Amino acid sequence: xxxxxxxxxxxVKPGGSLRLSCAASGFTFSSYSMNWVRQAPGKxxxxxxxxxxSSSYIYYADSVKGRFTISRDNAKNSLYLQMNSLRAEDTAxxxxxRAAAYLIDYWGQGTLVTVSS
Amino acid sequence: QPVLTQSSSASASLGSSVKxxxxxxxxxxxxxxAWHQQQPGKAPRxxxxxxxxxxxxxxxxxxDRFSGSSSGADRYLTISNLQSEDEADYYCETWxxxxxxxxxxxxxxxx
Numbered sequence: 001x002x003x004x005x006x007x008x009x010x011x012v013k014p015g016g017s018l019r020l021s022c023a024a025s026g027f028t029f030s031s032y033s034m035n036w037v038r039q040a041p042g043k044x045x046x047x048x049x050x051x052x053x054s055s056s057y058i059y060y061a062d063s064v065k066g067r068f069t070i071s072r073d074n075a076k077n078s079l080y081l082q083m084n085s086l087r088a089e090d091t092a093x094x095x096x097x098r099a100a101a102y103l104i105d106y107w108g109q110g111t112l113v114t115v116s117s
Numbered sequence: 118q119p120v121l122t123q124s125s126s127a128s129a130s131l132g133s134s135v136k137x138x139x140x141x142x143x144x145x146x147x148x149x150x151a152w153h154q155q156q157p158g159k160a161p162r163x164x165x166x167x168x169x170x171x172x173x174x175x176x177x178x179x180x181d182r183f184s185g186s187s188s189g190a191d192r193y194l195t196i197s198n199l200q201s202e203d204e205a206d207y208y209c210e211t212w213x214x215x216x217x218x219x220x221x222x223x224x225x226x227x228x
Contacts, residue, residue, distance in 0.1 A: 104151060104217075105166075
């Protein structure tokens with residue numbers, strides 16, 4: 001069974017940093033591209049970042065470019081999101097998601113990030 | 118990059134059928150999309166991938182009541198024999214030019 005378990009969310013002050021993790025199991029992690037998608041309170045889904053299976057290709061939404069860094073460790077079956085210079089508008093539930101043939105086919109349960117003073 | 122347009126809300130009666138629409142922007146009518154369901158307070162769940170031909174591939178455990186179809190730039194999700202647990206937000210998704218795009222979502226109310 002495919003499982004994606006996020007962790008690392010919490011309350012952080014504006015301008016602060018946070019590192020999210022996603023532990024994957026139930027599939028060959030190194031064969032799939034992975035993604036972070038967020039959802040602000042009461043809003044729709046917003047793509048944040050994607051990373052290819054071997055980390056050769058990395059993409060970001062304009063809203064986080066230069067502040068967030070996606071990475072993965074295939075030996076540890078883990079995906080990460082380093083978030084710096086956080087803003088109030090980054091407040092959201094952050095989901096880890098697997099993609100197959102470019103589209104998402106599994107989601108994690110999400111971790112809440114709150115940016116507030 | 119493509120834009121995905123969805124109606125903000127839809128409603129249908131228990132036991133009836135409903136057809137939700139996701140429309141691809143001009144120049145992107147051949148794109149494959151995915152449909153996702155998000156029940157209140159839960160994470161999204163993948164339902165299916167849907168091609169421009171109307172061929173679709175459902176995720177594990179998705180009930181037979183869920184089906185997909187296509188016409189031109191429109192991608193449809195049909196839910197038959199509506200159940201109370203089908204009350205949820207439904208999002209379409211696609212990928213192009215190194216960008217992942219989501220529709221705004223349709224909130225489905227089961228009456």
